[in-house]
Amino acid sequence: xxxxxxxxxxxxxxxxxxxxxxxxxxxxxxxxxxxxxxxxxxxxxxxxxxxxxxxxxxxxxxxxxxxxxxxxxxxxxxxxxxxxxxxxxxxxxxxxxxxxxxxxxxxxxxxxxxxxxxxxxxxxxxxxxxxxxxxxxxxxxxxxxxxxxxxxxxxxxxxxxxxxxxxxxxxxxxxxxxxxxxxxxxxxxxxxxxxxxxxxxxxxxxxxxxxxxxxxxxxxxxxxxxxxxxxxxxxxxxxxxxxxxxxxxx
Numbered sequence: 001x002x003x004x005x006x007x008x009x010x011x012x013x014x015x016x017x018x019x020x021x022x023x024x025x026x027x028x029x030x031x032x033x034x035x036x037x038x039x040x041x042x043x044x045x046x047x048x049x050x051x052x053x054x055x056x057x058x059x060x061x062x063x064x065x066x067x068x069x070x071x072x073x074x075x076x077x078x079x080x081x082x083x084x085x086x087x088x089x090x091x092x093x094x095x096x097x098x099x100x101x102x103x104x105x106x107x108x109x110x111x112x113x114x115x116x117x118x119x120x121x122x123x124x125x126x127x128x129x130x131x132x133x134x135x136x137x138x139x140x141x142x143x144x145x146x147x148x149x150x151x152x153x154x155x156x157x158x159x160x161x162x163x164x165x166x167x168x169x170x171x172x173x174x175x176x177x178x179x180x181x182x183x184x185x186x187x188x189x190x191x192x193x194x195x196x197x198x199x200x201x202x203x204x205x206x207x208x209x210x211x212x213x214x215x216x217x218x219x220x221x222x223x224x225x226x227x228x229x230x231x232x233x234x235x236x237x238x239x240x241x242x243x244x245x246x247x248x249x250x
Contacts, residue, residue, distance in 0.1 A: 001066070002026050002027055002028045003026060003027045003028065003068050003069070003246060004027075004028045004030070004065065004066055004067050004068050004069075005021055005027060005028070005029050005030070005067070005068065005069050005070070005071060005242070006030050006032060006062070006065075006067045006069070006070045006071070007021070007029060007030070007031045007032065007043070007070075007071050007073055008032050008070065008071065008072045008073060008074050008081060008082075008085060009031045009032060009033055009043060009073050009074065010033050010034055010073075010074055010075060010078070011073055011074065011075055011101075012200070012202065013073050013099050013101055013200075013235065014031065014043065014071075014073035014074070014099070015031075015041060015043040016235055017071060017073055017099060017235055017238060017239075018031050018043035018044055018045050019043065019044055020235065020239060021045070022044045022045045028045075028046070029043075029044070029045035029046065030045065030046040030047070030048060030065070030067075031043045031045060031046070031047050031048075032047075032048050032049075032052075033047065033048070033049045033050075034049075034050070034051065034074075034078070034081070052084070052088075054084060055084045055087040055088050055091070056088075058084055058085065058088035059087075059088040059091045059092050062088060062089070062092045062094055063092055067094055068094065068095075068246060069094060069095045069096070069097075069242060069245060069246050070085055070088075070089050070094055070095070070096045070097075071096075071097055071098075071099055071238060071242065072085050072096065072097070072098040072099070072225075072229070073098075073099040073238075075198065076100055076101070076103070076196075076197070076198055076199060076222040076223075077137075077196050077198070077220075077222060077223065079223040082098065082223075082225060082226055082229075083226050085226075086226035086228070086229055095245035095246060096229055097229065097230045097231070097232060097238065097241045097242065097245065098225050098229050098230070098231045098232070099231075099232050099233075099235070099237075099238040100199075100225065100231055100232070100233065101198075101199040101200045101233065102199050102233050103197045103199045103222060104197055104198075104199055104204065104207060104219070107211075109211045110207070110210075110211050110217065111210075111211075111214070111215070111216040111217060112216075112217050112218075112219050113128065113216055113217070113218050113219070114219055114221055115218055115219070115220050115221065116220070116221050117143075117220065118136060118140040118143035118144070118220060119143045120220070121136070121143070121194055121218045121220050122143045122144045122146075122147060124218050125144075125147060125149060125192060125194070125218065126147065126149070128191075128192045128216045128218065129149070129190075129191035129192030129215070129216065130149050130150065130191060131149070131150045131151075131152075131188065131189050131190050131191050131192070132144075132149055132150070132151050132152070132190070132191075132192045132193070132194055133151075133152045133154075133184065133185065133188070133190040133192070133193045133194065133206070134151045134152065134153045134154070134167075134194045135154050135193070135194065135195045135196075135203065135206060136194055136195060136196050136220065137155055137196070138153070138155040138156075138157060138158070138159035138160070141153070141159050141160075141161075141162065141163040141164065142162045142163070144163070144164050145162040145163055145164055145165075147164060148165075148166075149164065149166070150166045150167070150168075151164045151166065151167040151168070152167075152168050152170060152184070152188050152190060153167050153168070153169050153170065154169075154170040154171075154172055155169075155170075155171065156171065156172075156173045157171070158171060168188070170184075174202035174203045175201065175202035175203070175205075176202070176203060176205050176206065177205055178205040178208050178209055180205070181205045181206045181208070181209035182209040182212060182213070184209075185209055185210070185213050185215070186213075190213075190215065191215050192215055192216050192217070192218065193206060193207075193210045193215060193216070193217045193218070194217075194218045194220075195207070195217065195218070195219055195220070196219075196220045196222065197219050197220060197221055197222045198222075199222075230245075
């Protein structure tokens with residue numbers, strides 16, 4: 001029987017991880033996508049889309065499909081599935097590790113304001129600017145709906161409601177360029193940027209563009225990984241951890 005690895009995905013790191021595992025001999029890879037993006041980039045190997053039905057549903061899926069290891073490579077802000085995965089893996093005695101890209105670090109010239117939540121970020125905005133570039137995704141717009149500010153909101157798919165009354169929507173998918181981000185800030189007269197600490201290179205140019213423009217940035221702190229779950233910061237570290245947890249396989 002090949003080693004069966006479940007990759008909780010939806011990120012660039014998860015797709016690259018699936019590619020590496022599929023290329024190895026003796027590994028069966030299933031990638032699970034949440035289904036929140038209409039046209040996701042599918043990784044190689046088997047793919048399932050949609051939720052598991054909470055911790056109990058995921059535990060039953062792990063049993064039924066004879067999963068040997070789980071890698072949580074979800075977005076750093078997909079907190080619910082991470083805690084469900086930790087509980088489910090522990091219940092069925094399946095090893096679990098998390099792959100998390102490192103967070104961003106401020107550099108000289110940055111004007112960062114740290115918030116612990118989207119609601120906290122919304123509370124900071126009125127004192128920082130009146131035209132906000134909102135790059136926190138389409139799922140948490142309710143936190144900003146009551147603000148009398150103008151928003152440029154960028155996401156892969158169109159947002160729902162509730163959302164701010166004065167908002168222009170830009171549908172786009174990274175990676176983004178520094179030149180493009182600087183032009184967006186200039187064209188829309190943006191005076192404050194709002195982002196989650198997602199990390200990675202694909203969306204980092206907005207931080208450099210904000211620095212160049214001299215505008216403040218509200219950064220939402222990422223939630224912690226569940227206690228006791230080993231964390232890898234790179235693909236290579238994740239593969240090494242997997243070997244450690246399951247034994248050598250290539």
